[in-house]
Amino acid sequence: MKLPLASITFKKITSVFTALGILSGIFIIYPLTMMIVWLEFSHMAVDNPALLVFMKNRFLFGFLPKFEYFEMIALFSILGGIVGLCFAAATYSYARQSRSLKFLLNERQKFIPQIIQSGETESIEFKSSLRWDLQGKCVNKALETVIAKTLAGFFNSRGGDLLIGVSDDGAIIGLAFDYDTLRHKNADGFERMVTDIVTKKLGGDLSTKLHFTFARMEDKEICMISVEPAARTVYLQEGNNQIFYVRAGNSTRKLDVKEALEYARTRWK
Numbered sequence: 001m002k003l004p005l006a007s008i009t010f011k012k013i014t015s016v017f018t019a020l021g022i023l024s025g026i027f028i029i030y031p032l033t034m035m036i037v038w039l040e041f042s043h044m045a046v047d048n049p050a051l052l053v054f055m056k057n058r059f060l061f062g063f064l065p066k067f068e069y070f071e072m073i074a075l076f077s078i079l080g081g082i083v084g085l086c087f088a089a090a091t092y093s094y095a096r097q098s099r100s101l102k103f104l105l106n107e108r109q110k111f112i113p114q115i116i117q118s119g120e121t122e123s124i125e126f127k128s129s130l131r132w133d134l135q136g137k138c139v140n141k142a143l144e145t146v147i148a149k150t151l152a153g154f155f156n157s158r159g160g161d162l163l164i165g166v167s168d169d170g171a172i173i174g175l176a177f178d179y180d181t182l183r184h185k186n187a188d189g190f191e192r193m194v195t196d197i198v199t200k201k202l203g204g205d206l207s208t209k210l211h212f213t214f215a216r217m218e219d220k221e222i223c224m225i226s227v228e229p230a231a232r233t234v235y236l237q238e239g240n241n242q243i244f245y246v247r248a249g250n251s252t253r254k255l256d257v258k259e260a261l262e263y264a265r266t267r268w269k
């Protein structure tokens with residue numbers, strides 16, 4: 001049943017965009033082209049008609065009984081139709097990808113409770129908040145560095161999943177406190193904040209290696225950030241120092257210079 005449905009959807013999209021393309025070719029692309037032609041050659045003839053007269057004659061004579069410029073109308077109809085087909089194909093492809101991503105997102109959300117129940121591992125880490133100090137009841141930007149440290153460890157290792165809004169023992173804290181500290185108090189604002197932290201402290205090229213999944217548990221929203229392994233060494237900027245972190249068991253460990261060089265030599269051959 002899925003294939004006929006997809007086929008019908010594609011036919012509908014194709015029909016609509018092709019029709020719009022044809023109309024655009026006749027009523028937009030063709031008149032604009034004629035205007036360019038008039039501007040190009042108007043200075044070459046003394047008796048050249050005014051722009052509006054030229055446009056009117058060229059356009060109307062394509063539909064009048066004599067069909068003097070019918071070939072031009074037909075040509076731009078075909079051109080517009082081709083453009084419409086291209087837009088239809090791009091739109092259909094985007095719609096299919098969106099459906100696939102939505103399906104994958106729903107599947108990932110189903111596994112989050114199992115991940116939390118399993119506890120922290122080499123590839124799983126829990127953090128109660130992004131920047132809200134639960135004990136001090138205030139914004140604590142030092143917590144942002146803690147988040148960056150964990151992400152750096154995943155980048156330098158085999159990747160992993162960081163769940164924010166979950167305490168070390170697996171209790172659901174939620175993101176409400178963090179949301180209240182943001183300019184945009186929602187999941188989009190949270191994602192932007194994490195991306196900004198990574199850009200400033202680890203490198204802007206790494207933001208594409210982060211994949212965000214938001215889920216509701218116990219009527220609270222949490223975030224799982226899936227981290228791809230980095231293709232380069234990742235250092236955390238802490239003041240004037242650049243620190244190298246890796247995952248070791250269920251924690252993130254700092255390596256000294258000698259250890260970092262040896263690790264990098266084997267990790268990025």
